[in-house]
């Protein structure tokens with residue numbers, strides 16, 4: 001068992017513009033950077049970036065977890081972080097495994113990243129600029145504007161989208177069943193739609209399974225599988241579609257990797273709007289799993305700073 005010196009610092013990052021989702025507007029990302037230093041003086045960082053409205057602990061609870069640790073922490077104490085602190089489990093867990101990852105060589109091909117578009121009509125121009133930067137997978141939030149208006153924008157968006165590119169539509173659980181069916185119907189003839197993400201409310205698993213059987217458009221679950229508990233539950237209920245997983249709030253990284261591997265899940269890794277520290281840890285997991293789908297980490301330009 002190892003003992004590590006422990007330090008942490010809290011950060012606040014304002015979004016350039018509030019991030020609008022069907023949960024409301026998100027203005028400031030608060031998180032914690034932790035640092036573990038071993039007896040040889042080597043240090044590794046980890047990031048705790050909670051999203052309470054997505055099922056993780058609140059930032060206050062994460063801060064008190066760090067305060068309680070004091071100046072030192074052991075490997076055993078890290079393993080004992082409870083399941084109701086999943087962002088803390090990830091932050092401490094990823095710092096811990098980084099001590100091993102550091103010595104391993106990582107000569108992989110660059111990872112394909114999906115770029116998040118602004119909601120509404122602003123996406124049309126943005127898709128052209130991002131295509132020029134080399135992005136070929138995009139994500140656009142739906143369920144934000146009235147459906148007729150959004151579908152009209154979608155038509156324009158599909159004209160702006162390069163032929164070889166792919167678009168993901170993310171409803172954040174905000175669609176009614178008739179609206180979800182309209183979107184699935186609209187997209188079923190368009191192969192550039194990679195999937196519709198979380199069309200229905202997080203607990204509507206059985207109904208989402210029925211929709212997945214009825215339409216060609218693939219469906220991904222996100223909010224439904226936000227925590228490790230829910231991921232297991234949804235798998236047991238019979239979901240065999242795509243899983244959007246936010247490693248940053250999915251608990252201990254080694255437990256997540258074991259579950260995905262054991263059940264051969266079709267997975268997209270996604271951002272929790274973390275800094276490079278958390279993103280690097282998540283990308284390292286993705287590369288160990290050799291995920292084939294683009295990851296949802298193209299969010300750097302949503303912040304005014306350069307963390």
Ligand code: MG
Pocket residue numbers: 170172197198222223244
């Ligand atoms: Mg989503």
